[in-house]
Amino acid sequence: MLKVITIVILTFLLLPSCKNTTGSKENSVKTAVNTAHLKNTSHPIDSLLLSEKTIPLKTFYRTNNYTTVWLNETDRKALYKAIEDAVLDGLLPSDYNNKALLKFENSKTITEEECIAYDVLMTESFRKLANHLFKGKVKASGLYPDWALAPKSLNANTLLTEALNSHDITEVLDRCRPKHPVYAGLRKSLQYLNDLPDDNSLSKITITSPITLKDSGVVVHNIKERLAYWKDLAPKDAENNIYDFRTVKALKHFQQRHGIYPDGNLNNRTVAALNTPKAKRIEQVVTNLERWRWFAYDFGERAIVINIPNYRMDVIENAVDTVETYRVVVGKPERRTPILYSMLNFLVINPTWTVPPTILKEDLTPSATKDRSYFANHNMKIFYGRDTIETTPEDWVPEKADHYRYVQGPGVNNSLGLVKFNFRNSYSVYLHDTNHRELFSRGQRALSSGCVRVQDPLKLAGYILDKEDTGWSEEKLQEIIDLGKTQNVGLKKGTHVHQLYWTAWMDKDGLQFRNDIYDLDKVLYNKLRQ
Incomplete structure (x- = not known):
């Protein structure tokens, strides 16, 4: 009995103790003050x-x-x-x-x-x-x-x-x-690409034999699937595996958007472009957005703008209006056309051409060493150092080739053609006509030694001179050309020159991509993601 009473008393004593303990815990929690x-x-x-x-x-x-x-x-x-x-x-x-x-x-x-x-x-x-x-x-x-x-x-x-x-x-x-419409278009392009579904499930296209109209099979299915993914082909037209007229039309549109001659043929360039994944295209857009932030905020009231990977030159007025376009030839990957800004300062009509060091070493010296008639065939004079007295081909010493100056006389066969457009820069490059006008018909035109060759130089010269308000006309320009003498024409009205590089943009025909001919995209993208 005593044991039971003891337990009851202890229980009674402990109960208040437990209540007090709980109460102290509740009081210790402080409400956070909103600051x-x-x-x-x-x-x-x-x-x-x-x-x-x-x-x-x-x-x-x-x-x-x-x-x-x-x-x-x-x-x-x-x-x-x-x-x-x-x-x-x-x-x-x-x-x-x-x-x-x-x-x-x-x-x-x-x-x-x-x-x-x-x-x-x-x-x-x-x-x-x-x-x-x-x-x-x-x-x-x-x-x-x-x-x-x-x-x-x-x-x-x-x-x-x-x-x-x-x-x-x-x-x-x-x-x-940047306020240029191209930049705004690139931002839309990036949003568009980000919204596209994942393309990892698309099969890679491999061409083992030519694909012609009415062909069918797995490879045709893969082609149509990718054309539909990029919205060059309507989804309903991609439901069958037949290479039909609508597929050819879609392929031509795809080629046009990628700077490939739109003939509807599945050549290597077209297949490579079709197989390029979305992630790679996103990288291109990102790198081109960065380049536009490097470019001039305003191209100027009147400007010549060259997009090197697109092999095209636009004449721009009022900063955005394209008034003329020209095909151009640009530098080879090993002799790249530099990206720069300058202003035209003079034209040279019937220019002479002094051979630059790279061409001297890699082209002239090997060719002339084999055959001294090289100089006569190219209407070229040789001068030793700063001498004004001409050196004959017979007296030319190949081992000292870099001690001479080589000057090609004016004429239609001159390497600079009939007109040279000069502007100050540290690379000794300029715009000019060419004696190889057949090159403008090619799709890929990274063929020069760094300077930019213009397809219709007399038209461009006429435009520039017309803005000078000095009485120049195309007729007067032609008269000087016909005389065959070299003449410099100073330019006072400012025409800006922008040699730029972009491989992606958006226009009325949709997303445009061009080959990264100088391999500049990847190195920039990696820097942007560091």
């Missing part, structure tokens, strides 16, 4: 906190009296949205601290010190994104040896001040993007 309002409150910044930051960033905060500036929630969210939208520019949101900024904005408990740290991070992100949109993420000069475009500069602090004052982050950052 989100601190994000919208101005906080002083100790300048020592910025000691490791860049000079422009320090300057920005010094101008703003060392206080936080991202006090408006709409501004902060607009910056985050702009960073997310940068994927359509081929940029990585992670480069601009997107996750950290989102975490800050969603946080309900934050300290004053954290507000300051995030304010600086937002300023850094804005400045970085603005600069990348305006002049690119990668420096072209450090990537390609023959790339000489004028550097672009941007005052990101001024833009940020404007954006915060007007509360229009989106508009100000959008202003940093």
